[in-house]
Amino acid sequence: MSSPTQTPAHPCQGCGASVEYAPGTLALRCPYCGFEQRIAPPARQVREFSYDAFLAKPRVRALAPNRFSCPGCGARTESDALSRACQFCGTPLVADTAAEEQIAPEAVLPFALDRNGARHALRRYVRTRWFAPNRLKKVSEAETMKSTYLPHWTYDARTVSDYTGKRGEHYYVTTTRRGPDGRKTTRRERRTRWYPARGRVSRDFDDVLVPATRRLPADRLAKLEPWPLKQALPYEPAYVTGHHSLRYDVEPQTGLEQAKGIMAKVIEADCKRDIGGDVQRLLRVDTRYSDVRFKLMLLPVWVGSYVFGGRTYQVLINGVSGEVQGERPYSAVKIVAAVTAALALIACVVWLYQVYRA
Known part of the structure; x- marks a missing residue:
């Protein structure tokens, strides 16, 4: 079976250049003349x-590489x-996901944050790092930013869990x-009585x-x-046009095991709540899963990097909320001062305590 090729580029109706998805809108925009073309609902x-x-x-x-022929x-x-810019002329390219050897994205959460918004989020991030060097505040002028759609699995499941444990009162x-x-002192001490407990809890999970x-x-x-996630739209190549998109490399089977690990923590809390008492101990939890459903979703992340002190630091920015997570340098002087x-x-x-007691 041949590898998927890219979908045709979207030509600008104003000047003929290739248009790109404009973050925060429902339109494709020409980066040259500014003409906008609304994406069909x-x-x-x-x-x-x-x-x-x-x-x-x-x-x-193993999935074969996507083949791109630049128009x-x-x-x-x-x-x-899944999508990228031509490395020779910069034309936006989007892979055809209809091929049977790969799972096509079902949903996409479009970018709400444009490049300027991402830079603003990064500036806010570096200026609020307490133990960062003061010079870090100047890196916002030299960062690199790449709008990237990252693949994620979401899982739904109905679960029924039988547990055994102990209830502490x-x-x-x-x-x-x-x-x-030689002086006598009295004090109240807390102790715990343990009672056997068993039961069954159920929970429906959505979009793990x-x-x-x-x-x-x-x-x-x-x-x-x-x-x-509820704001996600059915996948449409127009939303990733002009932005980089990664193809999944974690299979659904592996993803489901990770999802079950996330579910297990919630189920454990349900079991402890069902046991009641003041404290709980879980000895065994057996969970049965039914009606398991999944989909592939693309989420928007600005992947940025900046150079400080001869080292490159990577940051990730949520393309909707502007939440920033990443690496950062630390100031030894500030840390020593804080510890001192x-x-x-x-x-x-x-x-003061010794003076008071004396």
Whole structure:
């Protein structure tokens, strides 16, 4: 089976150049003459797909690269990206996702933050880092920014969980002790009685989000949440035109196991709440999953970098909310000063306490 090729470029009706999706709008905009072309509203709703039906279909183990033929300069290239700019002339290219060997994106959350908005978010980020060097505030003039759609899996599932554990209930007793000076002191001590517990809880999960790419740290991507997933639109190539889009490299099976790990934490909290008491211990939780459904979604992230002190630092910016997560330098002078101040404060409190007792 041949690799997918790109969809035709969108020509500007004003000057004939290729148009790009304009963040924060529902239109394609020409970067040269500013002409805007409205994107037609979707004729369908975002869908979820049966995971069992997906497993029943034969699939290839490795996806072939997408083949691009640039309508601008005629260059032919291959890439694992879903959308990109031609490396020779800059014409926006978008892969055809209809090929059977790959799962097509079902939904896209369009960029709401344009390049200037991303730069503003980065400036705000670097200016609020308490332990960063003062010179870091000037990096906003030298950053690089790339608008990138990152693939994510979302999973829905119905769960029923049987658990066994223990319920702890606190009670208090009064004890008397004799100190080294021979004086008796009484105090109330808290103790816990444990009772066996078992039960069943159920919960329906909707849109449990898992990154479908290993290109960026999963923990950093998680910190970009929350995402307004309900605002996502059915995938349309126009929304990724002029922006970079990564293809998934995490298979749905692997993503589901990660999603189950996220669900397990919620289920554990449900079990403890069902046990009741003051404290709880879970000994066993058996969860059954049914009606598992999933989809592939593209989320907008500005991937930026800046150079400070001869080192490159990467930052990720949520393309909707402007939340920034990333690497940053630390000022040894500020950290030492803060530690010194904290130690001085502790010493002052100890001195005042000793003076008071004397």
